[in-house]
Amino acid sequence: MGIFSTENPWVFAFGLLGNISSFVVFLAPVPTFLRVFKKKSTDGFQSLPYVAAIFSAMLWIYYASLKSDEILLITINSFGCVVETIYIALYIIYAPKQARMLTLRLVLLLNFGGFCVLLLLSQFLAKGPNRVRVLGWVSVAFSISVFAAPLSIMRVVIRTKSVEFMPFTLSFFLTLSAVMWLLYGIALKDFYVALPNILGFILGALQMVLYVIYKNHKGIEEGQNLPAEKEADTVKSSTTAMTSSSEVHATALCSSQLQLPNSDGNGTHNNQDAHEQTKNNAIGRMEGSSHGHFSADIV
Numbered sequence: 001m002g003i004f005s006t007e008n009p010w011v012f013a014f015g016l017l018g019n020i021s022s023f024v025v026f027l028a029p030v031p032t033f034l035r036v037f038k039k040k041s042t043d044g045f046q047s048l049p050y051v052a053a054i055f056s057a058m059l060w061i062y063y064a065s066l067k068s069d070e071i072l073l074i075t076i077n078s079f080g081c082v083v084e085t086i087y088i089a090l091y092i093i094y095a096p097k098q099a100r101m102l103t104l105r106l107v108l109l110l111n112f113g114g115f116c117v118l119l120l121l122s123q124f125l126a127k128g129p130n131r132v133r134v135l136g137w138v139s140v141a142f143s144i145s146v147f148a149a150p151l152s153i154m155r156v157v158i159r160t161k162s163v164e165f166m167p168f169t170l171s172f173f174l175t176l177s178a179v180m181w182l183l184y185g186i187a188l189k190d191f192y193v194a195l196p197n198i199l200g201f202i203l204g205a206l207q208m209v210l211y212v213i214y215k216n217h218k219g220i221e222e223g224q225n226l227p228a229e230k231e232a233d234t235v236k237s238s239t240t241a242m243t244s245s246s247e248v249h250a251t252a253l254c255s256s257q258l259q260l261p262n263s264d265g266n267g268t269h270n271n272q273d274a275h276e277q278t279k280n281n282a283i284g285r286m287e288g289s290s291h292g293h294f295s296a297d298i299v
Contacts, residue, residue, distance in 0.1 A: 010187040015072030015184045019075060022181075047106070050091065051107055054081055054111050057081045058111065136192030139196075168215075175205060179201055181193060182194055182201055185197060
């Protein structure tokens with residue numbers, strides 16, 4: 001029997017299409033990291049979405065390895081682990097020291113410590129079908145939790161009346177990925193695969209609707225801060241120079257605000273750089289959700 005064979009041809013078809021669409025989403029951050037490589041700087045964007053993406057992919061690989069005929073989940077999430085590891089490596093090389101050390105701590109805590117604890121507990125405390133159920137629910141819970149990222153970006157689009165922070169192509173492939181894995185889960189009768197992608201499809205569809213509504217709106221002008229950030233930014237600019245604004249915060253995925261722009265040594269802002277950084281953080285969060293959401297989607 002071939003490794004990709006299945007009694008249900010729809011399982012293979014949707015799984016293959018899911019691999020293709022998810023492959024595109026996993027490569028979405030490539031322009032961002034090419035820019036990081038060229039500028040030798042992370043421009044203050046966050047690494048937490050990429051760390052979470054690796055953990056999510058590891059969960060789904062473990063889950064799929066316990067089941068038969070789910071090799072297509074293993075293939076795409078294995079690819080995701082490799083790609084996300086490269087992203088994290090580049091981030092660690094070019095990030096400021098404080099952000100670099102925090103990223104290393106997150107990787108050790110979540111990807112090594114957290115996964116090893118889960119592996120040991122599932123091996124000794126859960127047996128047979130119970131182990132699959134436990135891992136399934138853990139994977140679903142983690143996948144759903146990272147949907148806070150696209151929700152925050154949708155809120156930014158509504159506030160600014162601009163889709164600049166929500167690229168259409170990325171939104172389209174996120175939605176397509178969710179649909180393919182939802183159908184894959186349904187065809188395979190795998191509740192744990194289908195469930196997170198129901199939410200992924202709904203959020204993806206809402207993103208597409210927002211794009212149609214605001215695609216012709218001018219939105220905020222380049223160099224302007226987001227409305228809700230103006231007061232906070234004024235307070236921040238009166239303090240000493242902040243060097244930790246590029247730090248990865250543990251609540252980044254759950255935050256409804258974009259990261260505040262950096263201040264220069266004199267306490268003033270370069271508006272163009274601030275606007276670009278805000279945009280990069282927004283798109284980075286979209287890309288990160290693609291991994292979490294789509295490593296969730298991915299499954």
